[in-house]
Amino acid sequence: MTKAQTSPAESAAGPLSGIKIVDLTRVLAGPYCTMALADLGARVIKVELPGRGDDARHIGPFIDKKSAYFMSVNRGKESIALNLKLEEDREIFEALLEDADVLVENYRPGTMEKLGYDWESLHARFPRLIYASASGFGQTGPYREKPAYDMVVQGMGGIMSLTGHPGGEPTRVGTSIGDIGAGLFTALGIVSALYERTRSGTAQGEGRRIDVSMLDCQIAMLENGIARYFATGKVPGPLGARHPSITPFQAFKAKDGYLTIAAGNDTLFTRLCELLGLPGLAGDARFTSNEARCQNVEALTAALEARLTGEPVSHWLALLGDAGIPCGPINNVEQALSDPQVLFRNMVVSTEDPDVGEVRMAGNPVKISGFADPAARAPAPELDSGRERLLAELKARKKAAE
Amino acid sequence: MTKAQTSPAESAAGPLSGIKIVDLTRVLAGPYCTMALADLGARVIKVELPGRGDDARHIGPFIDKKSAYFMSVNRGKESIALNLKLEEDREIFEALLEDADVLVENYRPGTMEKLGYDWESLHARFPRLIYASASGFGQTGPYREKPAYDMVVQGMGGIMSLTGHPGGEPTRVGTSIGDIGAGLFTALGIVSALYERTRSGTAQGEGRRIDVSMLDCQIAMLENGIARYFATGKVPGPLGARHPSITPFQAFKAKDGYLTIAAGNDTLFTRLCELLGLPGLAGDARFTSNEARCQNVEALTAALEARLTGEPVSHWLALLGDAGIPCGPINNVEQALSDPQVLFRNMVVSTEDPDVGEVRMAGNPVKISGFADPAARAPAPELDSGRERLLAELKARKKAAE
Structure with missing residues (x-):
């Protein structure tokens, strides 16, 4: 099967152009984070499980058996399939980290440690590397190893108790705000650490460890529900379609x-x-x-x-x-x-998938002067489609270093 | 009335320590953005309207007539009251911009132009300054000058059509996701531009213009609602408390x-x-x-x-x-x-307000190695409480330059 490769040159240029991100993330919170960074110009190399790839490849809706869900949060990335339990693949992975700026992962806490890729080890070896984790409950605390998905943290974080109608049944926010919130805060932490690294005292600058919890982000987004509770002692409830403290x-x-x-x-x-x-x-x-x-x-x-x-x-x-x-x-x-303002602002962009043709998706809401905001974007990668180019790059780098 | 001043030294240290932000924002999207940046170490100088200050000072819930809503999104900032239509105050404002890294505003598009503070003018004068705007619909397009608040963009952006129960009444997301989303994307744009400025070709690096629209951000957060619509042609509706494409x-x-x-x-x-x-x-x-x-x-x-x-x-x-x-x-x-994990992760922090005493609020979800995550934070400023120190700083800088 011959597949078009996603060329990094096709990625949108932006303030993060030249930044290389090794991306172990799956499903939504992590991929949403790295898509935001790719939209800002970063090169994102998605490391996926051989055979199966990112779980989101198997979550609908599908277009001709390809997941539109996966495609919509992975556009403009590259893919290489590696099994981090195999020595040969670990070597490739570690070679990728050598000149990477950022490693992002959203495994359950403990997984990276078991693979020998805990922060301490990687920081000792790759001191410039920024290491960011997004997880359900964070890398610390009593729930650290508990599994979580969007639904679980929406329920636990309180937003569902504020959403819906008084006396009605539980209501989920209709988009995965548990993942999206964590994705955005993780991206913010990563770019802050990139900035800080340019001015650290050491020669090359030091990487940092970023630890974002989906549940923490839900609390950070509860907004005046918290103020109301602490100010009045009353537990706020859902209010249908109105604001709690502004009327009308x-x-x-x-x-x-x-x-x-x-x-x-x-x-x-x-x-x-x-x-x-x-x-x-x-x-x-x-x-x-x-x-x-x-x-x-x-x-x-x-x-x-x-x-x-x-x-x-x-x-x-x-x-x-x-x-x-x-x-x-x-x-x-x-x-x-189809709103005229949304279209004018280029908030519906399209990619050309080699199998299914044009796929439309949300654009980049961060508009920055001096950088193009292309209406056509590079598609999401086929599993492992970046392998040849990535291996060639590693080889060339090794040769140059000799 | 003697008021304690918020000392910038009290602000949490972080990757953005040393960054100075002049903050013209009001109510929520902008203040949420600058609070996130303050949590990452930036110094935020809030420029408010004399007498009245930020509108959020007058929005409940109140504790002893002080807005808990205002306090919860402005902690750790400094305040100076300036009327940008008065020559004397304009001079102070422009002096503040001289060594500022970032200017953030969330006026309706056109307001800054009328004040003579459009991007072109300020960029010509302060080339390093990053100029970020968060507005309802953005700086361009047919709706550019239309007013918007959270409620309006939640309705227009589609998230309300996915939230609630099938056949039920309209349901707002119970937190101001229209503002919060825009605040986070604006913060991400600002930090990206800060990063990029460190490596521009010019001597000092160039500032950028960042233009974020609340409506754009709603589209960017619609997630698989978009994929479902484009994949199937069917308009997705609300699903109560379940995920559209993962079961159970x-x-x-x-x-x-x-x-x-x-x-x-x-x-x-x-x-x-x-x-x-x-x-x-x-x-x-x-x-x-x-x-x-x-x-x-x-x-x-x-x-x-x-x-x-x-x-x-x-x-x-x-x-x-x-x-x-x-x-x-x-x-x-x-x-x-009161969840043990939320408390363990320091997601409820407190400030000591000079009038009302302890005020608790959400903590910072971006945990970064090497920086403290203090449980006690500097309070939100009294209106104009930073004036004396800020004017003294400007005077000292002027003297040093002579």
Whole structure:
């Protein structure tokens, strides 16, 4: 089977161009992290299990038996299949680390130690190497060796207790925020360590060990749920589609569906009431401050919806939008991906997969001056498709060193 | 009123120690970004509107009239009140920029231009300065000047269409993921530009312009909702508390509440069935692969819950947990914040506010070797409390330059 290789030259140039990342990660948190780094210009070499590869290759949805899920978080990477329990493959892996800047892994804590690739050993051997781990619960603490996936940390971290409707059944955030949060914090730690390494006292700069836990990241993202709990001692619950401490800041029912309106400060609220032909509301003592509006949110919602349900969503978006009231539709995925602003911002990019043709996916939201933001990106790699080039590079390097 | 000043020396040391950030941001996306950077060691100087300060100072929950919301995303920063329309204050602001590494703002696009602080002007004057903007829709495109808040982009970006229960009412993610996502991507862009600046061709390195849109970030976080739509052409909807393409990976009802179980691969699923005393399920043709289980998720859920509802959550967590099945409770905020792992990992830190005493909040999830992760952090600043020290620093610098 002849497969097109992903060329590193095809990767987007960016502030991290020239950085080489050896990537042992699987499924989502780690691959999402390294995709963000690849989008910023880094070269990412995915080290996968021979035969099977990243588990995500076997998770749907599939296009012609290829995982669109895998393709969408691994674009622009290279792949080499190595069994880290075999001496021959370990040699290749260690040779890859020799001039790597970063090693990222998201195994369960303990796995890398068993392979002899713990931080202490690798740091002694490759002092410049930044070694980042993303795991369910972190490298320390009583749960260190427990397995976790997105669902588990969404449940444990409290976000599910804030999501959904009062008295309703448990509700997961509809995207894997447990993985994505950890992926982003891991990427932030890695780039910070790359920056720091340029100015360490030692000749070449020192690598650091980065330890990110999915559960920790859920806590870091709980935001005002924590403030509310510590300020009041009351345990906050889910609030449907409204903000806990800004009102109005929620979904409202119109004639043919819902829209969002976020007019929490007094100026915006007064303007909103005027536009809706309800000027009396702005002067109503129950609604004259954000605090008062939060306390009387049911009454306010009823009063606003009595008017809003009289006209369709499009009517209100035009009227309120023109007047500068923050508002918007509640888009489904199709509508979001065809939104003119989303398309203008190049947030839907495409790759050309050698088997299935064009595959579209989310673009890079970090827009930086001086770097192109190409609409066409390198596809996700076939398993082991980078082997020949990588081995040739290692050979050439060895020769040059002789 | 005598107030304790936040000393930059109290800030956590980290890979970004020595970096100076001038921070014009308000409310959440920007302040969340600069808090993450402060946690990594950067010095953050918050420039606020005289008199009123950051809007978040006026958003609840309050402790003794002080906003716990504000305190929880501004710890460890310094504050100076400047009116950028007054010549005298503009001089101070520009003097602050002279040796700043980063300027961050989250005004509506156009505001900085009107103040004469557009990228082109500032870059010409301060070529090393990295200039980052987080806005609702970005600095370009048809919606550029539209106002947006978290609620609006959660609605427009598609995440609400994936969150909640089939046929149910709109459901907001219970935390401000629109702001937090943008804050994290902005921080990632900033640190990448800091890294790149160390190796630019020019003598001192060049600053970059970073343009992050909250809506773009929502698209970047939609994850497999996009893959599913492009792979199948079908518009994905909300699925309650389960994963769209991994099964079982969801919340299950037990006798006294819910737990999560994430046992999507065949090995874990078979082990789960054995532990539940339902070995027949693993051999049932409807459930022999993840794909089959996804297609027959209702039948599988019913079969598992028939057993799970017989015992309380604690029973199952002990049984399944000991056997290495990824599972967990659905914690409320109080439970999450008192979880032994969360506490062990120092994810609840405290600050000593000069008025209200101890205020607890989320810690830093980026754990990096060689840097302390203090449990006590510097509090959020009083409005303008850094003025004297900052002006003294500027004076000393001017003197030294003479």
